[in-house]
Amino acid sequence: MKRYEDLAEHVASLIANGALRPGDRLPSVRELRRDRGVSPATVTHAYQLLEARGLIETRPQSGHYVSDRLEPRPAAASRARSARATKVDVSELVFEILDSVREHRVVPFGSAFPSPMLFPWRTLARHLGGAARKMNPWSTVESLPPGSLELRRQIARRYLRFGGRVLPDEIVITNGAMEALHLSLQSLTKPGDAVAIESPSFYACLQAVESLGLKAVEIPTHPREGVELGPLERAIDTHKVRACWFMTSFQNPLGATMPDEKKRDLVRLLASRDVPLIEDDVYSELYFGSRRPRAAKSFDDRGIVLHCGSFSKCLAPGYRLGWVAAGRFARDVQRRKVMTSLATSIPVQDAIADVLRHETYDAHLKKLRGALAAQQQSLLASVRRHFPGHRVTEPEGGYFVWLELPHGVDSLDLHRRALKHGISIAPGPIFSPRREYRNCVRLNYGHPWSAQLDQAVRQIARLSSAL
Ligand SMILES: Cc1ncc(COP(=O)(O)O)c(C=O)c1O
Secondary structure (H helix, E strand, C coil): CCHHHHHHHHHHHHHHHCCCCCCCECCCHHHHHHHHCCCHHHHHHHHHHHHHCCCEEEECCCEEEECCCCCCCCCCCCCCCCCCEEECCCHHHHHHHHHHCCCCCCEECCCCCCCHHHCCHHHHHHHHHHHHHHCCCCHHHHCCCCCCHHHHHHHHHHHHHHCCCCCHHHEEEEEHHHHHHHHHHHHHCCCCCEEEEEECCCHHHHHHHHHCCCEEEEEEEECCCEECHHHHHHHHHHHCEEEEEECCCCCCCCCCCCCHHHHHHHHHHHHHHCCCEEEECCCCCCECCCCCCCCHHHHCCCCCEEEEEECCCCCCCCCCEEEEECHHHHHHHHHHHHHHHCCCCHHHHHHHHHHHHCCCHHHHHHHHHHHHHHHHHHHHHHHHHHCCCCEECCCCECCEEEEECCCCCCHHHHHHHHHHCCEECEEHHHHCCCCCCCCEEEEECCCCCCHHHHHHHHHHHHHHHHC
16 A cells, blocks of 8 residues: 555544544644655645545645535444563562652652653643533443543544554553553463563563563663664564563663664564564653654554553643553453453543643643753753763653763662762662663653752762762
């Protein structure tokens, strides 16, 4: 299928499915060109094709709309379509470190969160209040898993812009990405199975692997380009890997982003071995370049990628709203959701659907990305000043850098000493089942830059050189 035909098919299926309804505005040619990385001609051809089929219409000076002459579709029924293996034991260490960074007077370089002051609380409160007032009592029943149809429609529309043929049917709304990731992992594995993970990897991934009694097969991960495919292929063949859990964009803790080609090759490799991918993609809205990185999901035509997203990092921390586009595993994930937490808060789902519908989301994201990009530059300048000659990553999005200290510096020791000075850092060993990366730290730049933060970097450098 040609690119424009593929795009036209995607739009047509969103219309058939009811995610796009008569009168709805379609993304502009400029938006799709930028966000999907296709040429204007591809979008124009796709829209011409849809217009010829009577599905959409062009309104002069205004854009493209789903044709008003179409019969509105009934709501879609919630039919869900369908190295070395190491035992993991990091929880104690992770909890010890997380407890120490909760206190908000502590300098938050070790925190997993961006500053809460970067989010549109008033707008969210207005939508949440409105959602609670307008709440249909029957939605407590109708919005049981897979979740609010309106929210799933809005999420499916964002996939249209950023690539990936995802329809509302395969989306399951969850309590944050964390639940989406756990449900996905449960769906794909049983105790004792081997799961391929990145090295270093997000500690909550290690905790999930640990709590389900799985074995971690660590795959070397390049600090800029993500998981290495050669070692992954060998690991799959050697260890009977049942699933992979990777962050393909702005990986936590390295900040690595796989180039598009590599994402395509990853999906091809996994499809050839029939190994599903849990794609943890909670940071991709926080890009600093000209367009959002594509998800590996956008290369998946076999339903093997379970793409987990969230609003926690980019719109509404604390609302605990995430989702998984679970491909052919959607029905199983949905059932596990019912068994685990029954449902996700209905007013919260309605409020976020409302924010997405009213298009304030993109304006907020633009501001947020600008703030994070500037903060990254300030942190990097400070790190380069106080740690001259040290290696540090410079991610193209997200809010973490990974700093390599000289061999022999123990970051766990450094963490304890820095804490005595009111400064937190995230030491390397919490990102490894074998407690490697002892001389590395993850630093958070999600907070507005200040002279106090620069002093804190200087203090860490002094403590580090004394070790
Ligand atoms: C890589 C990664 N995945 C998932 C999550 C969890 O997201 P949520 O807050 O939506 O559960 C986090 C949060 O720190 C994260 O860093």
